Amino acid sequence: MASRVVTIARQYGASGRFTGEVLSELTGMPYYDRELITMSADRSGMKEDVLESHDEKAQSSLLYTLAIGSVNYGMNDMSPYTMPLSDKLFVQQSNIIHELARKSSCIIVGRCADYVLRDEKNVVRVFLKADLNVRAERVAKRHSISLSEAQDMCIKTDKRRANYYSHYTGQKWGQINLYDLVIDTTVIDAKGAAAVIKAYIDLL
Secondary structure, eight states: OOOOEEEEEEOTTSOHHHHHHHHHHHHOOOEESTHHHHHHHHHHOOOHHHHHTTTTOOOSOOOHHHHSOSTTOOGGGSOTTTSOHHHHHHHHHHHHHHHHHHHSOEEEESTTHHHHTTTOSSEEEEEEEOOHHHHHHHHHHHHTOOHHHHHHHHHHHHHHHHHHHHHHHSSOTTOGGGOSEEEETTTSOHHHHHHHHHHHHHHO
């Protein structure tokens, strides 16, 4: 199989992380989600928990084109004293995503990876969605909270992800024409979603 990169964007509670993990098991492709924070912390020397608090959050007005306009996505071109932490983390993760994609086949969850790799030819862009009530049930079980609390968490997290995506790409998060596959995990679980993605890849 030729080198492939799968990017997974996801609504909160739509089983994005689990789908990525299962797909990794099915294909042998390495999987990156929270690992991107760890890698960014190692490179920057900053504490992982500090970076995690800014992960997939847009907290500044810095334009995406100013943040990653160069071919090499070089952070050294911008002052660490003037560049907000959320922007520095985005640029750092974008650098890492490019390196991973050029190195070998892999699976990347979130972080606007579909947009970051928009000029690459070997990328399969996936978006996972599901009914809000189903997502809330999953989140409530995972975090041992009430359904109403879980539903509120889903709505707020989706809004944050949409703002993050719009802030750094200028595009609307979840717009179907941005993706090769849009999978509804309301009925099928992560194993089913991963199987669909693998079947798609095998046909390419």
